Every structure is written in structure tokens, then in C-alpha cells.
Amino acid sequence: MTRLVSKVPPGPLEEKWSYYKSHQNLVNPANKRKLDIIVVGTGLAGGAAAASLGELGFNVKNFCYQDSPRRAHSIAAQGGINAAKNYQNDGDSIYRLFYDTIKGGDYRAREGNVYRLAEVSNLIIDQCVAQGVPFAREYGGLLDNRSFGGAQVSRTFYARGQTGQQLLLGAYSSLSRQVKKGTVKLYPREEMQDLVIIDGKARGIITRDLITGELHRHFAHAVVIATGGYGNVFFLSTNAMGSNGSALWQIYKRGAYFGNPCFTQIHPTCIPVHGDYQSKLTLMSESLRNDGRIWVPKRKEDAEALRHGKLRPTQIKEEDRDYYLERRYPAFGNLVPRDVASRAAKERCDAGFGVGETGLAVFLDFADAIGRLGKSAIEERYGNLFQMYEKIVDENPYENPMMIYPAVHYTMGGIWVDYELMSTIPGCFVLGEANFSDHGANRLGASALMQGLADGYFVIPYTIQNYLSSEIRTARISTDKEEFAAAGKQVADRLEKLMSIKGKQTVDDFHKRLGRIMWEYVGMGRNEAGLKKAVGMIQELRQEFWQDVRIPGTMHELNTELEKANRVADFLELGELMALDALNRNESCGGHFREEFQTDEGEALRDDANYAYVAAWEYQGDGKHELHKEVLEYEFIEVKQRNYK
Amino acid sequence: MDLKLKIWRQKNAKSGGRFEKYQVKGISPNCSFLEMLDILNEQLVRSGQEPVAFDHDCREGICGMCSLYINGKPHGPDKAITTCQLHMRKFKDGDTITIEPWRSRAFPVIRDLMVDRYAFDRIIQAGGYISVNAGGAQDANAMPVPKYQADLSMDAAACIGCGACVAACKNASAMLFVSAKVSQFALLPQGRPEAVERVRNMVKSMDEAGFGNCTNTGACEAECPKEIKLTNIARLNREFFNSKVCAETRKAAVFAG
CATH class of the missing domain: 1.10.1060.10 (Alpha-helical ferredoxin)
Incomplete structure (x- = not known):
């Protein structure tokens, strides 16, 4: 238990980060050149970290599985990025952004980390504008803002519906500048396979060149993991096809603790599932809830008729519509946090009021907004989203309401890190969605971009120096050393084992089956019996996988099936840990909804007396996991039941 | 719908390539183009053949990873979308679809439909x-x-x-x-x-x-x-x-x- 030290600096909340920065150790410029840092992942967290560490003068090696760093899935974030600028004069402040984030996370995040996030949020906007990110502006030339779920102020900066793209390309530009300068070396299409630990410290990684199949060894004085979330454990999610949890699982097996693995965000506004051939789900930005109104019919007969195409949604009269979010949560209406909106949609559909062919959809209607603001205003705000919807669904959302349903989107859980973003393995840092740190049990919209860039531009460049200052005498270690050889052999053995199975079922067969188990029992509603069942089913499926998966070709060439199998093998273990964590947490909080624990009105019922802690799991080998607890103490805010009514 | 596919296969950058013919059956018009290729690949793997390699990632038209020259057009027949957003409703039952990689000396083929950009x-x-x-920026x-x-x-x-x-x-x-x-x-x-x-x-x-x-x-x-x-x-x-x-x-x- 002594290993779980959060290292949050002393003093008042608003002085902690300043205190840290003025008391930490730094590395002088001459020594920076002698220190190597590996960054895995090139998204907002990884790309920004690699660029910033390169700017400081460290030698950075930056890896991604895609063909270019610009493809990382941060690019798909649509709606925006929060910052406490208070440009709108609507009462925003660093404290309020901090408070909204802690409350939105249902009081399961660390105060010190979240306050720092809110504090550096303003620097991010300054930095991005300086980089040439074309944020939306008003006619006077100043930056525009929009509102997002879980907040009563307009603090979200955006670039049409492509904010993630623009921020990522900003980080990619800075990264490219460092590549040109020679401080960063890029390794695209090269995937991490294992972490190498020497004398208890992270000292490098084993990678696989995805084009040639060769395994490579890379040394560094510190390793930074920024590989995003593990939502693809559900098979169907809004993540990219290649997004995976393998780097996290590798370092977990090497001793990093896994924090709150069961905290998954189900996003309320996604395009509903339409067939079993479906490969992924598409998100419709939460910003749409600014102007769209969510409803289902009041009468089951109408829902039935809509499902069978006997009625058009526009034929349902105003008084026959149930705007259930506005009804249940008058204060926040359609802008309640994501977990609340998702559960409310599920509740209506489970009760028989769902629409769409499958009955698993609700309407998101823009008729009011188009009437109020005109079609062109709506087009300006959401044009590309409407186009995307029309291409996928083949219906015009300007004329008919959109149909949406919740889908897996983000994982708040991740590797446990301290205030310095270091895991329980010295020298192994984890940033962005890959760590557990800032969003508690539920993330508010427009906060993922904020956290990724905060970690990458403004936190790790400081905190990593505190660690590296004691490494300046460590000479570069040869990758011929036995620890590298042993890790390399372990990786090769595993790949050979996968190739040698030569079974009958494809990797996707297994992944889809795992996804169905996860969605059914470890999804939006969880209960003890279901979770126990899921654990058993996943164990059986895992066994079957290692006996019957079929991978064609060889491991010494480009082999997309082997890449997938390697990732699914890890998901088959991670999924079980998620179920175990959900089973342990006998309360409902944020995105984790245990059906046994709810109020009379169907809201999440937290148990602060027993579960106000971070569940940090330690790998014990052989499929065993041990639970450690970091108790969350709230010194500065009062913990309340969330109320969006 | 049933479709005939003519796909460029090439082992690696050094080897020569050729078109291979394949068939897929019972494809839903709501299926995306890449999902149709997924179905083909599942079929190939099941019958002991190597799947067609193609680049793709976000599958929502923003990462820029997918490519494909479809019936002589980059990203296929529909306007203003990427291949991953193309849906099979844009094709007809019985169509033959020709699929090639990007063709440019500056983008060498890595394998099948994947190129190096x-x-x-x-x-x-x-x-x-x-x-x-x-760290050095002025107020936005x-x-x-x-x-x-x-x-x-x-x-x-x-x-x-x-x-x-x-x-x-x-x-x-x-x-x-x-x-x-x-x-x-x-x-x-x-x-x-x-x-x-x-x-x-x-x-x-x-x-x-x-x-x-x-x-x-x-x-x-x-x-x-x-x-x-x-x-x-x-x-x-x-x-x-x-x-x-x-x-x-x-x-x-x-x-x-």
C-alpha cells in the first residue's frame, strides 16, 4: 500500500502547481542532450509531449502504429476544448472549471490533479492560437465559445466540428518542426510490444515493425505511454479500428497499477447500430445537444408505428412527444452530463419507447433551432456533422430528426499515476486517456482534448525533469543487455504461439463475441450476477481463442490479422479485469451504474463511506489481480450528490 | 447484393503486382465500403488465404488513413467523402468493382492497397x-x-x-x-x-x-x-x-x- 503515494504538493489548492514547479528539480540544457525519452503514441498527449520534450532539448523517439503521427485518433474529436478563459464574462473561472470537472466525474478524481488541469487550460488555448489553429471566431475577430454538457457557462473553444483534428494537426506541426531539427525521431508503423525494466526502472521498449515484422529494441532513460483508451474491448465503439489497450496491458503486467478499469464512458449521441457486419460506431458531437432537442413519443403505439415505418417522426404532434431530458432535468435539460443522458436514453428504450428499426434509438431534433436561427446558422455550426450523418444513414437531418443511441466512447480508467503522471514503475509515465487521472467516473464533454494537451504541453515537460534530474549520470544502456534480450524473446515467443494455433475462427469472431459479453454485462447497466457471468464467459472465450484462432501468413511480414490478434489477446484479459473492478465497486457513480444501487428516481447512488477511493489493481501473474486503494480525500470541496435537476 | 471485385494484390514494395478476382454475396446496401472489404477478408481468412491489406483507422472520414482508387476514382464514386464513408448503396447488384492503390512514384506500394505517404x-x-x-504564447x-x-x-x-x-x-x-x-x-x-x-x-x-x-x-x-x-x-x-x-x-x- 505504501507504493500508492499521490505526491500531491502541500498548500492551498490554487498554489499546489506553482509550489511544485518552484521546488522541483530541473535538468540543465547540456544534460538534456544526453537523455533519451521514448514516447509511445502521437495523439494530443503523445504528440504534444514529444514535441515539447524535443523543444526542451531531450532526445525523443516517438512511435505510432499508423502511417503518420497525424492519424492518431484524437483527430476524430469533434466538439471542442474547454478552458477557463471567461471570455464570455458569464462567470467562469479556474475554480469553476475545476469544480464542474470534479462534480461531473462524480467525485472520483483527485482534487490536486483536476485543479492543475483547469489551471493550465488557459495556456492551451494561447498555445494553440499561436500555432495557427483556426478556432472559430466572432465578427469582431475574437474567439467564439459554445456550451457543452455539465456546465452552465460557455467555455468551449472549437474549430467547426473538427476541433480534435485542428488541435492534433497543431501538435503534429510542432512535432514535425522538432523532427526537422533532429530532436525527435519518428517511428511510424511501429507498435510497442513490451516494456523493458532494468534495476526496477523503465529503460526501453520492444517494438514490432509492422511492415517487415521485425522486432526492435529501443533504450531510453524514461518511457512515456500515451496510447489512448481501451474502449475497443467492446469491439463496437467510437474508437478507431486500431485503437487498443495493449501498451497499457504490457506495462500493467510489468508492474504498473491499473486505476478504475471499469470506468467507461458511454456517449449519448452516436449513430445507432444497423447490422452485424458493422465495424465501428460513429459519434455525433455532443455539441449538437446545444441546439438539438432529444425526444421519444409519449405513446408506445406511436413508437411502434415509427419502428415499422408507418409514421414519420414529423407526424408526431408536439403534445405527443416526450422531451424526457427537459422533463427530468429542467435546470440542465438537454445539456446534462453524458452518463446521465445515456442512461436516460436506455431507460426510455428499455421501457418500449425507442424508435428506429431496432427500437434502440431516440430522436435528436433540430426543427426548433432551424425555426429560431435559420438553416444557414445550423449549417455553419454543424454542417460537417449533418453531412456525415446523411452519408451514413441516408436521411436528411435538416428535414427529419436524427436518430441516436449511446455507444462506448472513452475510458476514464487507465494506468494509475501520481501527480507527476508517473506510474508505479519508476521512469514510466502515462498521459492522456491512457491514465486514470482527471475525469473520475465520468468525463465531461470537451475535456479529453484539454487533458491530452495539458499533460503533453504543460505537465510532463516539468514533471519528467524531476525524475530525469537523478538520471544524468546514467549512460545509455546497450540493447544487447539481458533484460532487453529476455523481453524480446518473450515477445517473439508469444507471436510464434499465436501463429502456431492455426485454428478455425477469425480474430474478429472472437473480438465480436467479447464485445457482446462486455456490452451486455459490463456496459451501461451492470449487476452482480451479470458481472460474475461475464468473468466466466470471458475466461472461457480466452481459452478458446488460444486454441482456435486462425492467423494466415507469417509473422515476418506485414500481417494485419496478427496485429489484430495480438491486441485482442490483451483485450481478452483486460475485459475480465474491467468486470472484476465493476464487481468490486458496490455503488453507482458516473458511468459505472450498478443496477442494485440507485435512488428511487433511478439516479446513480454513490457510497462515499465505502468507495471514495481509486481502485488500483496490481497484476499478480497467471490471471490474478490484487486490489490496492488510494483513498480520495476532499480538502477543498464538499462532496454532494450530483444534481442536474 | 452480389458483387464481383477486381483487386490489386502485391506482396511487397519490391515484388510485382496483379489483379485478382473475388466475389462477395449478400452485401447490405447500408454496409460501408470498408465493411464490405472486411467481409471479403473474413471469407479469405476462413478459406486459408491471405486477406487484402488496406489502410484504414478512424472510419469516420477524418484521420486520412484510408485511400483506395475505386473504379478509377480516388475514394470512389461519391463526392466529398473518404472511402470509409462510402456506402454500398452507391453500387448496384451484380456490379464489378475495381480497386487499386494510389498510383504515384512518390507513394510506393507497401502491400496490396497500402502505400507509403x-x-x-x-x-x-x-x-x-x-x-x-x-509556454511562450501571448493571450489568445x-x-x-x-x-x-x-x-x-x-x-x-x-x-x-x-x-x-x-x-x-x-x-x-x-x-x-x-x-x-x-x-x-x-x-x-x-x-x-x-x-x-x-x-x-x-x-x-x-x-x-x-x-x-x-x-x-x-x-x-x-x-x-x-x-x-x-x-x-x-x-x-x-x-x-x-x-x-x-x-x-x-x-x-x-x-x-
């Missing part, structure tokens, strides 16, 4: 950025930018770097890609201080990579999934011309001083 990264590394380190609202200018900059910045412009061009020119990045920064006050060096270095890198020249056919604009405008190429040309003039003037100023 690192030349694009190199062009950005040559100058596709504003030189600002993390200290420098107002006229809305129409910011909007034009955003139009250009929407480029996803997929390479369809190169694939569509008979000269395999990368001018639309380069002009989009040059324009994004040229239109913003933050981008002006380095405008001269940026355009010269990016154009130099583009030429070195072996991309062809622009002859204003407009095929790139017609096929661009993000509808990047040809006017950006005009702006690129002007910026490039200016950079030559400016450089001469600057030199003259130095000598005179």
Missing part, C-alpha cells in the same frame, strides 16, 4: 508549422483575426492528408496538399513572419519527393474528400512568387544597409 510528412517537416515553443485574444480570414484558413486546414489529390492528378502533383497548409498559415497573422521560408522549403521538399507539377486540370479539387479549393493553389503560387521577390528585396536591403 511519408513524403507528405516530410513536406510538413520542411516548413508546415509556426515556430512557437510550448490579444490578436484579433477577421472572421472571414479565419474561416478561409479553416477551409484550408480541413485537409486530411490522404493523398487523393495526388492520386487524382495525371501529373501526380501534390500542389493541393501543399497549398492547403501554406494557405492555412498565410491567411493568419501568426503565420506571416515565416511565410517566405515556409513556402520555399515546402515547395522544395515537394519537388524532391518526386511529385509532378500542377497544370490546372482541377482533378484534385474535384476528388478531394474535404473539398479543398483550387484557389489555394493560386495562393501558393502567389506566396511562392512573393518569396522570391521578398528574398531579393531583403538581400538588397542588407547590401544597401
Whole structure:
């Protein structure tokens, strides 16, 4: 238990980060050149970290599985990025952004980390504008803002519906500048396979060149993991096809603790599932809830008729519509946090009021907004989203309401890190969605971009120096050393084992089956019996996988099936840990909804007396996991039941 | 619907390639094009053959990883979308669909339908950025930018770097890609201080990579999934011309001083 030290600096909340920065150790410029840092992942967290560490003068090696760093899935974030600028004069402040984030996370995040996030949020906007990110502006030339779920102020900066793209390309530009300068070396299409630990410290990684199949060894004085979330454990999610949890699982097996693995965000506004051939789900930005109104019919007969195409949604009269979010949560209406909106949609559909062919959809209607603001205003705000919807669904959302349903989107859980973003393995840092740190049990919209860039531009460049200052005498270690050889052999053995199975079922067969188990029992509603069942089913499926998966070709060439199998093998273990964590947490909080624990009105019922802690799991080998607890103490805010009514 | 597929297969960059014929049956019109290829690949793996390798990732039209030359058009027959957003309802039962990789000397084939687009990264590394380190920026609202200018900059910045412009061009020119990045920064006050060096270095890198020249056919604009405008190429040309003039003037100023 002594290993779980959060290292949050002393003093008042608003002085902690300043205190840290003025008391930490730094590395002088001459020594920076002698220190190597590996960054895995090139998204907002990884790309920004690699660029910033390169700017400081460290030698950075930056890896991604895609063909270019610009493809990382941060690019798909649509709606925006929060910052406490208070440009709108609507009462925003660093404290309020901090408070909204802690409350939105249902009081399961660390105060010190979240306050720092809110504090550096303003620097991010300054930095991005300086980089040439074309944020939306008003006619006077100043930056525009929009509102997002879980907040009563307009603090979200955006670039049409492509904010993630623009921020990522900003980080990619800075990264490219460092590549040109020679401080960063890029390794695209090269995937991490294992972490190498020497004398208890992270000292490098084993990678696989995805084009040639060769395994490579890379040394560094510190390793930074920024590989995003593990939502693809559900098979169907809004993540990219290649997004995976393998780097996290590798370092977990090497001793990093896994924090709150069961905290998954189900996003309320996604395009509903339409067939079993479906490969992924598409998100419709939460910003749409600014102007769209969510409803289902009041009468089951109408829902039935809509499902069978006997009625058009526009034929349902105003008084026959149930705007259930506005009804249940008058204060926040359609802008309640994501977990609340998702559960409310599920509740209506489970009760028989769902629409769409499958009955698993609700309407998101823009008729009011188009009437109020005109079609062109709506087009300006959401044009590309409407186009995307029309291409996928083949219906015009300007004329008919959109149909949406919740889908897996983000994982708040991740590797446990301290205030310095270091895991329980010295020298192994984890940033962005890959760590557990800032969003508690539920993330508010427009906060993922904020956290990724905060970690990458403004936190790790400081905190990593505190660690590296004691490494300046460590000479570069040869990758011929036995620890590298042993890790390399372990990786090769595993790949050979996968190739040698030569079974009958494809990797996707297994992944889809795992996804169905996860969605059914470890999804939006969880209960003890279901979770126990899921654990058993996943164990059986895992066994079957290692006996019957079929991978064609060889491991010494480009082999997309082997890449997938390697990732699914890890998901088959991670999924079980998620179920175990959900089973342990006998309360409902944020995105984790245990059906046994709810109020009379169907809201999440937290148990602060027993579960106000971070569940940090330690790998014990052989499929065993041990639970450690970091108790969350709230010194500065009062913990309340969330109320969006 | 049932479809016949003619797909380019190539083991690696060094080996030769050829078209192979395949059939897929019972494809739903709501299926996306890449999901149709998933179905084909599942079929191939089950029958002991190697799947068709193709690039893809986000599958929502923004990462720029997917490519494919479908029936002679980059990203297929539909307008203003990437291959991953193309749906099978755009085809008819019984159609034969020909699928090839991007064709350009600067984008060598890696395997089957995958190509190497690192030349694009190199062009950005040559100058596709504003030189600002993390931490030193002034307040974001200290420098107002006229809305129409910011909007034009955003139009250009929407480029996803997929390479369809190169694939569509008979000269395999990368001018639309380069002009989009040059324009994004040229239109913003933050981008002006380095405008001269940026355009010269990016154009130099583009030429070195072996991309062809622009002859204003407009095929790139017609096929661009993000509808990047040809006017950006005009702006690129002007910026490039200016950079030559400016450089001469600057030199003259130095000598005179």
C-alpha cells in the first residue's frame, strides 16, 4: 500500500502547481542532450509531449502504429476544448472549471490533479492560437465559445466540428518542426510490444515493425505511454479500428497499477447500430445537444408505428412527444452530463419507447433551432456533422430528426499515476486517456482534448525533469543487455504461439463475441450476477481463442490479422479485469451504474463511506489481480450528490 | 447484393503486382465500403488465404488513413467523402468493382492497397508549422483575426492528408496538399513572419519527393474528400512568387544597409 503515494504538493489548492514547479528539480540544457525519452503514441498527449520534450532539448523517439503521427485518433474529436478563459464574462473561472470537472466525474478524481488541469487550460488555448489553429471566431475577430454538457457557462473553444483534428494537426506541426531539427525521431508503423525494466526502472521498449515484422529494441532513460483508451474491448465503439489497450496491458503486467478499469464512458449521441457486419460506431458531437432537442413519443403505439415505418417522426404532434431530458432535468435539460443522458436514453428504450428499426434509438431534433436561427446558422455550426450523418444513414437531418443511441466512447480508467503522471514503475509515465487521472467516473464533454494537451504541453515537460534530474549520470544502456534480450524473446515467443494455433475462427469472431459479453454485462447497466457471468464467459472465450484462432501468413511480414490478434489477446484479459473492478465497486457513480444501487428516481447512488477511493489493481501473474486503494480525500470541496435537476 | 471485385494484390514494395478476382454475396446496401472489404477478408481468412491489406483507422472520414482508387476514382464514386464513408448503396447488384492503390512514384506500394505517404510528412517537416515553443504564447485574444480570414484558413486546414489529390492528378502533383497548409498559415497573422521560408522549403521538399507539377486540370479539387479549393493553389503560387521577390528585396536591403 505504501507504493500508492499521490505526491500531491502541500498548500492551498490554487498554489499546489506553482509550489511544485518552484521546488522541483530541473535538468540543465547540456544534460538534456544526453537523455533519451521514448514516447509511445502521437495523439494530443503523445504528440504534444514529444514535441515539447524535443523543444526542451531531450532526445525523443516517438512511435505510432499508423502511417503518420497525424492519424492518431484524437483527430476524430469533434466538439471542442474547454478552458477557463471567461471570455464570455458569464462567470467562469479556474475554480469553476475545476469544480464542474470534479462534480461531473462524480467525485472520483483527485482534487490536486483536476485543479492543475483547469489551471493550465488557459495556456492551451494561447498555445494553440499561436500555432495557427483556426478556432472559430466572432465578427469582431475574437474567439467564439459554445456550451457543452455539465456546465452552465460557455467555455468551449472549437474549430467547426473538427476541433480534435485542428488541435492534433497543431501538435503534429510542432512535432514535425522538432523532427526537422533532429530532436525527435519518428517511428511510424511501429507498435510497442513490451516494456523493458532494468534495476526496477523503465529503460526501453520492444517494438514490432509492422511492415517487415521485425522486432526492435529501443533504450531510453524514461518511457512515456500515451496510447489512448481501451474502449475497443467492446469491439463496437467510437474508437478507431486500431485503437487498443495493449501498451497499457504490457506495462500493467510489468508492474504498473491499473486505476478504475471499469470506468467507461458511454456517449449519448452516436449513430445507432444497423447490422452485424458493422465495424465501428460513429459519434455525433455532443455539441449538437446545444441546439438539438432529444425526444421519444409519449405513446408506445406511436413508437411502434415509427419502428415499422408507418409514421414519420414529423407526424408526431408536439403534445405527443416526450422531451424526457427537459422533463427530468429542467435546470440542465438537454445539456446534462453524458452518463446521465445515456442512461436516460436506455431507460426510455428499455421501457418500449425507442424508435428506429431496432427500437434502440431516440430522436435528436433540430426543427426548433432551424425555426429560431435559420438553416444557414445550423449549417455553419454543424454542417460537417449533418453531412456525415446523411452519408451514413441516408436521411436528411435538416428535414427529419436524427436518430441516436449511446455507444462506448472513452475510458476514464487507465494506468494509475501520481501527480507527476508517473506510474508505479519508476521512469514510466502515462498521459492522456491512457491514465486514470482527471475525469473520475465520468468525463465531461470537451475535456479529453484539454487533458491530452495539458499533460503533453504543460505537465510532463516539468514533471519528467524531476525524475530525469537523478538520471544524468546514467549512460545509455546497450540493447544487447539481458533484460532487453529476455523481453524480446518473450515477445517473439508469444507471436510464434499465436501463429502456431492455426485454428478455425477469425480474430474478429472472437473480438465480436467479447464485445457482446462486455456490452451486455459490463456496459451501461451492470449487476452482480451479470458481472460474475461475464468473468466466466470471458475466461472461457480466452481459452478458446488460444486454441482456435486462425492467423494466415507469417509473422515476418506485414500481417494485419496478427496485429489484430495480438491486441485482442490483451483485450481478452483486460475485459475480465474491467468486470472484476465493476464487481468490486458496490455503488453507482458516473458511468459505472450498478443496477442494485440507485435512488428511487433511478439516479446513480454513490457510497462515499465505502468507495471514495481509486481502485488500483496490481497484476499478480497467471490471471490474478490484487486490489490496492488510494483513498480520495476532499480538502477543498464538499462532496454532494450530483444534481442536474 | 452480389458483387464481383477486381483487386490489386502485391506482396511487397519490391515484388510485382496483379489483379485478382473475388466475389462477395449478400452485401447490405447500408454496409460501408470498408465493411464490405472486411467481409471479403473474413471469407479469405476462413478459406486459408491471405486477406487484402488496406489502410484504414478512424472510419469516420477524418484521420486520412484510408485511400483506395475505386473504379478509377480516388475514394470512389461519391463526392466529398473518404472511402470509409462510402456506402454500398452507391453500387448496384451484380456490379464489378475495381480497386487499386494510389498510383504515384512518390507513394510506393507497401502491400496490396497500402502505400507509403511519408513524403507528405516530410513536406510538413520542411516548413508546415509556426515556430512557437510550448509556454511562450501571448493571450489568445490579444490578436484579433477577421472572421472571414479565419474561416478561409479553416477551409484550408480541413485537409486530411490522404493523398487523393495526388492520386487524382495525371501529373501526380501534390500542389493541393501543399497549398492547403501554406494557405492555412498565410491567411493568419501568426503565420506571416515565416511565410517566405515556409513556402520555399515546402515547395522544395515537394519537388524532391518526386511529385509532378500542377497544370490546372482541377482533378484534385474535384476528388478531394474535404473539398479543398483550387484557389489555394493560386495562393501558393502567389506566396511562392512573393518569396522570391521578398528574398531579393531583403538581400538588397542588407547590401544597401
